[in-house]
Amino acid sequence: MQYIIDNPDIVWTRTLEHLQLVAGAILLAALVGVPLGILISRVRWLELPVLNLSGVLYTVPSLAFFAILIPYTGLGRTTATTALAVYSLLAIVRNTAVGMDEVPAATVDAARGMGMTGFQLLWQVQLPLALPYIFAGLRIATVAAIGIATIAAVVGAGGLGRLIFDGIRRLDSNVVIAGAIMSILLALLADLLFSRLALLLRPDLRASAERG
Amino acid sequence: MFGSNDPLDFIDYIRDNPEQFWELFDEHVTLVGYAVLIAILIAVPLAIITSRISPLEKPMTWIANIGQAIPSLAVLALALPIMGIGFRPSLLALTVLAVLPIFLNTFVGIMSADPAVVDAARGMGASDFQLLRMVQLPLAMPFMFAGIQTAVVQSIGLATLAAYIGGGGFGDWILQGLALNNFPILLSGAVPVAVMAMTAEILLGFVRRLVVPKGLRVA
Numbered sequence: 001m002q003y004i005i006d007n008p009d010i011v012w013t014r015t016l017e018h019l020q021l022v023a024g025a026i027l028l029a030a031l032v033g034v035p036l037g038i039l040i041s042r043v044r045w046l047e048l049p050v051l052n053l054s055g056v057l058y059t060v061p062s063l064a065f066f067a068i069l070i071p072y073t074g075l076g077r078t079t080a081t082t083a084l085a086v087y088s089l090l091a092i093v094r095n096t097a098v099g100m101d102e103v104p105a106a107t108v109d110a111a112r113g114m115g116m117t118g119f120q121l122l123w124q125v126q127l128p129l130a131l132p133y134i135f136a137g138l139r140i141a142t143v144a145a146i147g148i149a150t151i152a153a154v155v156g157a158g159g160l161g162r163l164i165f166d167g168i169r170r171l172d173s174n175v176v177i178a179g180a181i182m183s184i185l186l187a188l189l190a191d192l193l194f195s196r197l198a199l200l201l202r203p204d205l206r207a208s209a210e211r212g
Numbered sequence: 213m214f215g216s217n218d219p220l221d222f223i224d225y226i227r228d229n230p231e232q233f234w235e236l237f238d239e240h241v242t243l244v245g246y247a248v249l250i251a252i253l254i255a256v257p258l259a260i261i262t263s264r265i266s267p268l269e270k271p272m273t274w275i276a277n278i279g280q281a282i283p284s285l286a287v288l289a290l291a292l293p294i295m296g297i298g299f300r301p302s303l304l305a306l307t308v309l310a311v312l313p314i315f316l317n318t319f320v321g322i323m324s325a326d327p328a329v330v331d332a333a334r335g336m337g338a339s340d341f342q343l344l345r346m347v348q349l350p351l352a353m354p355f356m357f358a359g360i361q362t363a364v365v366q367s368i369g370l371a372t373l374a375a376y377i378g379g380g381g382f383g384d385w386i387l388q389g390l391a392l393n394n395f396p397i398l399l400s401g402a403v404p405v406a407v408m409a410m411t412a413e414i415l416l417g418f419v420r421r422l423v424v425p426k427g428l429r430v431a
Contacts, residue, residue: 056410060369061368061370061372063372064402064406065402068402070395071395071398072219148283168377173292176292184286
């Protein structure tokens with residue numbers, strides 16, 4: 001704690017680096033993952049291979065993943081963002097697909113009966129109804145990415161992991177604790193933020209969420 | 213050998229250093245094995261107790277959920293000021309993190325037993341202990357194994373990071389490769405760990421299907 005109070009500017013810089021890293025990766029993963037999730041909910045035979053592949057990639061330990069990428073993408077942001085985006089993919093793809101599947105068949109039928117085109121059906125009916133699921137996916141992915149991003153310091157991408165690794169190297173537990181506490185706070189904050197955001201988007205779900 | 217920095221030369225590097233390879237493998241597996249075993253011994257009884265004492269449910273699941281949001285490197289790093297460097301702080305961090313998925317899954321498994329089934333068991337005169345041993349625990353087995361699977365895969369990854377606090381394992385080679393900017397050494401650590409994690413995920417996936425109680429299997 002003392003380190004945070006004594007060095008607010010360093011801690012702040014690292015926190016911003018951390019957030020930028022995570023935001024970039026989540027954005028990238030969402031841009032790929034949401035369309036992919038929609039695709040596999042429509043093209044059934046793709047579902048198993050896509051989910052299995054992203055599931056297996058998800059098991060690769062993060063330090064190993066970063067290490068394997070280094071010879072090809074070098075040290076720095078590119079490697080970190082790529083690895084983080086790949087990790088985030090599974091939760092986003094899976095939740096998007098589940099959300100699309102959960103749209104009641106009767107609703108889809110009604111929309112078709114009203115003469116909606118495939119695109120209108122997707123944009124005006126299926127996606128809005130799938131939104132809470134997609135948000136749950138983004139939330140899981142973001143919380144996980146905040147944790148994994150601490151390891152990105154190994155590849156020189158900065159962030160709060162810098163504090164942790166520097167602290168370990170210098171055997172200075174104050175620096176370690178500063179990095180650890182800030183990353184824990186960020187993860188919990190992101191968790192809270194996303195659950196609030198999901199309720200704002202779908203106020204009709206608030207009642208059921210408050211009931212527990 | 214030293215002239216080449218082709219990452220794919222890691223195969224040669226492993227072939228040239230078999231003793232060290234197996235030593236690191238041994239360290240890695242020992243760390244993961246102990247952590248998961250101790251975690252099972254803590255998490256399963258904890259889940260059973262929590263399922264019996266209902267005021268514990270909310271706070272325990274809340275703690276476990278919050279715990280899972282905490283970055284694992286942070287847990288590992290926090291073990292450092294408490295216990296210093298080496299095998300023991302690494303084991304402590306790995307165990308703490310492995311308890312969470314096993315506890316949550318076992319607890320959810322016990323609680324998800326169909327109330328009608330629980331009622332039927334009670335109606336047949338099952339005692340509390342019989343209900344737990346003959347109905348709820350068998351039904352919770354697939355959940356419990358899913359938790360163990362998650363814990364093993366996660367521990368393999370975390371054990372890699374443990375090298376930073378002197379825990380040994382394949383992380384040692386990754387660290388060395390990074391420090392020397394030597395790609396073959398880097399990948400000699402990274403690739404085996406990746407393969408280990410994927411193998412564990414797939415193998416334990418099969419085991420999980422084996423522990424499904426006979427009556428629940430869809431023929």
